[in-house]
Amino acid sequence: MAILLKPDTKVLIQGITGSFGGRHTQLSLEYGTQVVAGVTPGKAGQTFEDTVPIFDGVAEAARETGATASAIFVPPPFAADAILEAVDAGLELVVAITEGIPVRDMIEVKAAITGSATRLIGPNCPGVVTPGTDEDSHGGCRIGIAPGYIHKAGDIGVVSRSGTLTYEAVWQLTCNDLGQSTCVGIGGDPVPGSTHLDIIKLFNDDPDTRGIIMIGEIGGSAEEEAAEWIKANCNKPVAGFIAGTTAPPGRRMGHAGAIISGGKGTAEAKIAAMEAAGISVAETPSQMAEALMKIL
């Protein structure tokens, strides 16, 4: 059953006519994802690759096509507006891929959408994949930029702040014949739409998820909060990894949110909290699947 996305979820793409958005829309279509609409203001009536109709706005695109989820590839200065438009249109899931949205914009977005029925994933994230059962996991639902073929349908949930580190974990699982229920990249920004904890709660309630891999990195305290909840409430085995043990304090390590500031957000503190919660923490990034297999 998976979380957030089912193989038949209908998806629309905001920013479908940009080169980045277009390329990944094409890859999602090839993966078998139901991409039913694109949105680019001013380009209504056109089609993407002769198959996907383009609309001026999200509300009409959703109304005409039945899309319930959106992927946002809109450039950073306009991305907050795109998110708010998707939320206002009542979509169930909005996945913001865009990297580089100003923090202030996201503070406003997060405050504005509190209490709405929409779940926001990202920004600055690789997206969400629920693998399909065909060859190379095709036939699944892919929103975002993750490579589809590394996945395999199964019952392990993956949640991570990093893109390529997620692929690394997914690939390790697939190579060990462990498929995934859903893989969620929550993104590397300091103001994320969803946190590790939000996603872990969904995995915990999902009957088709048997175990969880949680990948974190320096900055903030989201991993500690998730660990605390897992200790008290999670009834599934959780393995994890934290990147940034060697990161110098006060420097932003690529991701806007990956920074140790005022002595807070260190890898040591996160690993300690996770171990105290009974999470199997991988010593190196090569051992993420192994760390989970030990406790399955």
Added chain:
Amino acid sequence: MNLHEYQAKQLLARHGVEVPGGQPCTTANEARAIAEKLFAEGQEMVVLKIQIHSGGRGKGVFKDGFKGGVHLCKSSEDVHKKAKAMLGNTIVTKQTGEAGRQVHTLLVASGEKIVDEFYLAVLLDRETSQPLIMASREGGVDIEEVAETNPDAIVKLQVDPLLGLQPYQARNLAKALGLGGKLIHSGAKLIAGVYRTWWECDATMVEINPLCIIESPNGTQKIAAVDAKISIDGNALHRHKDIAEMRDLNEEAELEVEASKFDLNYIKLDGNVACLVNGAGLAMATMDAIKHYGGEPANFLDVGGSASTEQVTAAFQIVLKDPNVKAILVNIFGGIMNCNTIAEGVVAAAQATQLKLPLVVRLEGNNVVAGRKTLADSGLTLIGADSMAEAAQKVVAEAAA
């Protein structure tokens, strides 16, 4: 993006925050002229402060033995003498590292009579995704130290970002700092101005330490930002052209500036194992793996999700400029990218830079077999690895050899 103290004070003043009068300068003669003007206005003391992006300026020591980057002067001749000693000189503080930082700019400001000191900062509270104002009755000292030794001295105030800071909240905060009478109003006005600076300038951090009650020669007291530190969200600079111009490349490591021209995220570290990785998380994890197997990473380098040939070549050129580097690890998870394209890029870059150092390459992902073949057939003496762990072990061994 970090700002200098004088730039921070310009932004604060624009938002109605009281700051001591003064001006930046780059020569000793200018410093004397600014000081003469301040003395003529009736100031008894003038303070001379080096402008570098580092804390601990006052206690820093210059490489020629001259002590201190902050000086109180009673005459413009003294200002001239000390400015001359500091400009162009290199200072080492607890935050600069041994290499120290060369001083290009000084701030010459009125040396106010300080009656009391506080701490005030605005930052993002990542737990709630809301602005947080932190204030402390103990100013002029390290806030992290106060948090440990006297946490009760710190007052925190959460601000609803859609409503903004309300006047009553600012007044309550001023009162919590122990301000009374008329100072409640000037304190609240200052707090509101500092919050507006944070919000309107897209700052990630505004820190006033110390925030002071100052007394003029005629005995009137007011509250002012005597020192200030501001960091700006680099992703928001497109709407702040004036602030973007405040960037001081002298304060950034040369190689990091060079890397940013190619959209590479590079941070120089002290080790001897260079790494080139795609993706920030994987890049950090690669550094960690190097350390785990007994090595020391020379850098953090994210070549981006797509890792084009141009970027990989630029990345090689940048890490090779670090004389400490003894071995290089390339770790690419080619998800969408064709691994063969990446392999061709690595080969081209290694050839273009006439690479002599040991190179360990770990490729994984799309079309990896062809990619590995390209590397093997390249004639380069590079070392292949199948996993990150194996790659890290091999590169650490090479660096130690």
